[in-house]
Every structure is written in structure tokens, then in C-alpha cells.
Amino acid sequence: MPLEASQKMPVTVLTGYLGAGKTTLLNRILTEQHGKRYAVIVNEFGEVGIDNDLIVDTDEEVFEMNNGCICCTVRGDLIRIIESLMRRRDRFDAILIETTGLADPAPVAQTFFVDDDVRQKTKLDAIVTVVDAKHLLGELDHAHEAQEQLAFADIVILNKTDLVAPTELMAVEARIRRINPTAAIKHSIRCNVPLDEVLDRGAFDLNRVLEVEPDFLDVEHDHEHDDHVTSFSLVTEASIDPRKFLPWIQMITQKFGIDMLRMKGILAFKGDEDRFVVQAVHMLLEGDHHRPWKKMEKRVSRLVFIGRNLPKGLIEDGFLKCRADADSVEALNA
Amino acid sequence: MNRLANPLAPRGFALPEKTSQIKVWIREARGLDDDVVVSVTELVCRKDGCPDIETVIGIMRPGEKTETIRLRKAIADVTSHDLPRG
Numbered sequence: 001m002p003l004e005a006s007q008k009m010p011v012t013v014l015t016g017y018l019g020a021g022k023t024t025l026l027n028r029i030l031t032e033q034h035g036k037r038y039a040v041i042v043n044e045f046g047e048v049g050i051d052n053d054l055i056v057d058t059d060e061e062v063f064e065m066n067n068g069c070i071c072c073t074v075r076g077d078l079i080r081i082i083e084s085l086m087r088r089r090d091r092f093d094a095i096l097i098e099t100t101g102l103a104d105p106a107p108v109a110q111t112f113f114v115d116d117d118v119r120q121k122t123k124l125d126a127i128v129t130v131v132d133a134k135h136l137l138g139e140l141d142h143a144h145e146a147q148e149q150l151a152f153a154d155i156v157i158l159n160k161t162d163l164v165a166p167t168e169l170m171a172v173e174a175r176i177r178r179i180n181p182t183a184a185i186k187h188s189i190r191c192n193v194p195l196d197e198v199l200d201r202g203a204f205d206l207n208r209v210l211e212v213e214p215d216f217l218d219v220e221h222d223h224e225h226d227d228h229v230t231s232f233s234l235v236t237e238a239s240i241d242p243r244k245f246l247p248w249i250q251m252i253t254q255k256f257g258i259d260m261l262r263m264k265g266i267l268a269f270k271g272d273e274d275r276f277v278v279q280a281v282h283m284l285l286e287g288d289h290h291r292p293w294k295k296m297e298k299r300v301s302r303l304v305f306i307g308r309n310l311p312k313g314l315i316e317d318g319f320l321k322c323r324a325d326a327d328s329v330e331a332l333n334a
Numbered sequence: 335m336n337r338l339a340n341p342l343a344p345r346g347f348a349l350p351e352k353t354s355q356i357k358v359w360i361r362e363a364r365g366l367d368d369d370v371v372v373s374v375t376e377l378v379c380r381k382d383g384c385p386d387i388e389t390v391i392g393i394m395r396p397g398e399k400t401e402t403i404r405l406r407k408a409i410a411d412v413t414s415h416d417l418p419r420g
């Protein structure tokens with residue numbers, strides 16, 4: 001029988017640029033008493049000072065999957081290791097994947113949506129990115145990897161905050177927000193963030209999309225940096241016509257998916273009492289009805305896009321044409 | 335209200351045993367080593383001209399391009415006879 005969502009093995013992905021503090025966090029998770037046993041997939045076996053047969057060493061094997069409809073990259077090594085780990089599933093409660101400092105998180109995330117064996121037995125819980133408050137701004141200016149790791153994050157651990165002045169910390173946080181306005185940012189010194197704020201977050205659960213920071217979309221950002229990865233949000237209080245929106249968002253995902261790192265949104269469809277939630281990782285798009293709109297809750301439709309050089313004007317124009325009161329169906333042409 | 339069919343609905347699950355079985359069939363049919371990764375995906379494609387549902391098998395050999403096999407049927411309906419031999 002297929003497993004219920006609650007029975008699936010949660011997987012946390014730990015990313016972060018070189019020296020940010022990933023291994024410090026990993027060692028905390030492995031040694032502290034939090035009642036959960038982790039199987040860990042690491043890249044540098046030697047860095048983890050713990051000998052345990054549930055710690056598996058791997059080399060990244062990135063494969064492109066292109067079936068004409070959906071192009072994506074997946075990590076073949078993860079498919080193989082997870083298949084093997086799941087034969088011993090009674091020995092641990094969750095899986096943690098530590099990526100290299102230069103890793104692209106996209107193939108890791110997409111692996112959990114592509115292979116049905118992996119998808120049926122596990123669920124991607126959250127992508128946690130550790131960043132060094134002292135060095136992040138310089139890294140962002142010079143390394144696309146650092147920007148993409150931030151872009152994919154559900155949780156950003158802003159580490160080593162004791163090494164920067166409060167004004168510098170604010171600047172760092174503002175830059176993180178500009179790249180990724182939806183991630184929860186946790187300040188830490190030596191990764192001393194409470195582990196329950198990092199683990200078991202359900203960030204990819206459609207029921208929890210955009211619930212991390214509900215006010216994030218109301219903030220306008222300045223644009224003095226020419227970042228490789230940027231974000232923008234689209235908001236409308238007008239009801240959305242699902243007959244326009246659903247084909248439009250599929251077309252956008254198909255057309256711009258290669259550069260669309262993550263997309264999340266909540267829609268108020270005309271005449272529909274329930275919120276409709278969407279999310280995408282590149283071309284992998286899913287959406288479903290969610291809880292009913294609350295009585296006093298404003299029926300606002302919101303979409304946030306994080307990506308590389310996405311045409312904001314074109315996408316915004318298409319989105320606004322999906323309003324139920326917009327009389328044309330030109331939205332389909334974006 | 336009458337809702338439209340949701341084309342974005344998260345994919346349902348085929349029986350896990352069937353997915354594993356397809357992987358075994360393809361390994362046997364192609365004589366694949368353990369270092370070759372096989373992935374099996376059921377896709378609902380929304381493009382005109384594509385089948386409503388298909389099973390996509392990816393054969394990932396180290397250092398090579400992924401070989402893709404597309405079957406115009408759901409995972410549940412795939413049999414060993416559908417799989418091309420190496």
C-alpha cells in the first residue's frame with residue numbers, strides 16, 4: 001500500500017557555502033538528545049567526527065532528465081543511497097543530506113519529486129542553508145552557487161552573527177531577503193539555533209506553503225545589487241479565474257522553468273471558499289486546494305518567484321490578466 | 335461550487351512494489367550493473383499532443399547521458415513486455 005504522508009521518511013537538506021558552519025550543525029544534530037535518529041548522507045566523510053554505519057559517504061552524480069515535457073536534473077547517487085537506506089528504515093527516523101559547499105541544490109530537491117520510489121518512501125522536509133554573516137556579502141558577489149543556495153532555502157541559518165556589527169547584520173539580512181523573501185531567517189553563533197526550528201518543518205508540504213513568514217510579500221526591496229538570482233512577488237486583491245490561471249502558470253513553468261528556481265503562491269479563486277496553493281521547483285509544479293479562507297481574512301492572491309533573470313513585467317502582466325474581472329484571455333500568451 | 339479538474343494536483347502513488355518491480359525488470363532486460371541508477375516516474379503531461387499519463391524510465395550510467403524510455407501508460411499498467419531489451 002502507498003504510505004501516508006505522515007509515514008514517509010522526512011529528509012532535510014543541509015546546504016551552505018564553504019566554511020559557513022554546516023558541519024557544526026550536522027554534528028549537533030548527530031550528538032544532541034532530540035529523540036530522533038538520523039541517517040546522514042555526507043560528502044566529506046572525514047568531517048563528521050562520528051563513526052556510525054548510518055552515515056553514508058557519496059559523490060555527486062548529477063543527471064539530466066529530459067523527456068520532452070519536463071527537463072530537470074537529479075542526483076543519481078541519492079536515488080541509489082535512499083533505496084539502500086530504506087531497506088533499513090526501522091533503524092532511523094529521518095534522513096539528513098549534507099551537500100558540498102559548491103553544490104547546486106536543484107538536483108537534490110528535484111530528486112524527491114522525480115523518482116517515484118524515492119517520492120513514495122520519503123518526503124523533502126526542508127532545505128536549510130547555513131551562511132556566514134561575516135563573509136556572505138563577498139561570497140554573494142563572487143559565487144553564483146552562494147546565491148542559488150540561498151534561493152532554494154526554506155530556512156537560512158545566519159551564523160557567526162557575533163563577528164559582525166548590528167548595522168552590517170541588517171545589511172546582510174536585507175540582501176538575503178532580496179534573494180529569498182520567503183525563507184525563515186534564524187540568527188546563530190556556532191549554529192546554536194534550536195534544532196526544532198530547523199528539523200521537521202514540512203516546508204514542502206502544500207498545506208504550509210507561504211506560512212513561514214506571512215508578511216514577507218508586503219515588503220518592497222531596493223535593487224542596488226546586480227544579483228544573479230533575484231525575487232519578486234505579485235499580489236492582487238481581485239479574485240482569480242482558475243480557467244485562466246491554471247493554464248497560464250503551467251505555461252510560465254514550462255517556458256521559464258529552467259531559470260525559475262522556486263515559486264510559491266496562494267490564490268483566491270472566484271467563488272471558491274478554499275485557498276489554492278501552488279509551488280514549483282524549476283519545471284516541477286504542483287498545486288491543490290487548501291483550507292477555507294477565514295472569515296476575517298483578506299482574500300489576497302500572492303505569488304513569489306525566485307529565479308535567474310525572470311521577466312517580471314511579462315509575468316506580472318500575465319498574472320493580472322488571470323483576474324476574474326479581466327475580460328481577455330490573453331493571459332495565456334503571457 | 336463546481337471546481338475545474340485540477341491539472342496541478344500532486345501525483346497519486348502507484349504501488350511502491352510495482353515501481354520497484356519495473357526497476358528490476360529493466361535491470362534484468364538491460365543487464366545493468368549496480369552502479370547504474372534507474373529512476374521511474376509517472377508523469378501527467380499537460381502539453382497538447384502528449385499522452386495524458388506516461389511512465390518515464392531514466393537509465394543513468396556513470397559518465398553518460400541519461401537514457402530515457404517513455405511508455406504511454408500508467409506505472410500500474412506497465413508489464414515486462416513493454417520494456418525494450420538492450
